[in-house]
Amino acid sequence: MANLAAVVGIGQTSYTTKRNDVSIAGLVREAAVNALNDADLTWDDIDAVILGKAPDMFEGIIMPEIYLTDALGCNGKPMLRVHTAGSVGGSTALVAASHVQSGTFKRVLTVSFEKQSESNAMWALSNPQPFSTHLNAGAGGYFAPIIREYIRRSGAPDDVGIKVAVKDRQHGARNPLAHLQLPEITMEEVSESFMLWDPIRYLESCPSSDGACAMVIANEELADRSSKPPAWIRGVAMRSEPTMYAGREEVNPQAGRDCAADVYKQAGISDPRKDLDVAEVYVPFSWYEPMWLENLGFAPEGEGWKLTMEGATSLLDGGDIPWNPSGGVLSSNPIGASGMIRFAEAARQVRNDAGEHQVPDAKLALGHAYGGGAQFFAMWVVGAEKA
């Protein structure tokens, strides 16, 4: 049985296309200092630092963790870098949490970042491969055929993805940190935006962002003494599966279903739609909301799109299970940080500290991240109460 741990400090940068005013070290430092301030702590209070980011080629800096040790106050302390592609922000938070839950450390700082403006992440993902023809067209090119198959088998109407694109940007407009600020966005505008990778339109895709996110995770004794309400970690789970194997279920991956079942069991959740108050879920292309609604058990297979269309996932429509009130990955996407932002935003909700995008009376929240070819999954459930 793991020891109790909780999030006691959260720090984010604002998210934007280009943070030209800071280096990468300055960017991660900013998020880390914000988290320490939020926790009312100093560098001396931190026992270890767990850092995460997506592939090094995204900025062209090989092993950036080496260069970032001083900016993150790691001199004389353990520091570890985690890497699980797009889910890395989530898995980094889980590695940090496990160091506290195991009793190894009392208080850990965890940070993740991406500075997409320094290179070209989309094409850094699309190297030629010697046994394949060179037609890799970024993440959108990879996920578009999977989305097409979801639409075919679910019979979902064409505008589900458009509705998610509008809903998450309306949410993002309530979050001053969100990269895209599009409060007036309309279904028509999304529908008429450029078809990048049919069926994915420009406005149904995430932006490229610079930004960093940080959290301080502490053990029960220290969390009980924290100045602001802690977000208690009630369940943690990771799963992975190969990118490709014959018969692989790409639309509704087994690893995602298994990961959700594991984290729900730990948190005592039997009906996620009913038991959870809010979810921050990794949706980089709009159609992934209905797909993950099914994968995560919020709706039966083939019916996730109905929740979206009913407004169940919309904070503004007063939906019963708001998804991504922060605006989600569709509003801000510093890739390596995007998963941790989901985890941190879930924690903000149960700390009742989410400002204009607060879900009223949120007590239990899911943070979710996925990466690679939808093959790495990381999830946690955080609560306002210990159990």
Next chain:
Amino acid sequence: MSEENEVITGIEVPIFLKYNFTAGASPTRFLARVKEGVLTGQRCPKCKQVYVPPRGACAGCGVPTEEEVELADKGTVQSFTIVSIPIPGNPIEPPFVVANLVPDGANISFIHLMSECDNADVHIGQRVQAVWKPEEEWDYAMDNIKYFKPIDEPDVPIEKIGKLPVTGLEG
């Protein structure tokens, strides 16, 4: 220091790297046969599924694959996307169709280009065949196939996509 310096926000630092790919036994065999104009796969001894290109193991079962299987250069569209942005280093002009194709006799798709078709007519279950480059240009590369084009055969029912024998629909 009172003078104001201009903020430096972008010094271009290009990195060029060349990598050597050690193919290993299974991809070596695959690439050698592709150079002869033949697609081959490998069958998993456990689940009996046929992999293309073979990587030497079944990722589902976690066991080595050894039995080589010759595949057709006809196949079926499992899914696809129409890409409207250019790919750096590839001269192809958008919009172009990138399809997940399952060759007859295999149980997993690879991506390749579709051409000689109206993009709006491409659909899941559609039958296609490889259009090869001239034989003198063949190398250790899937680019020996220029693209796949639709052929006049009935669509494959959804439940049979990825499950056809090497003899195709009629087989």
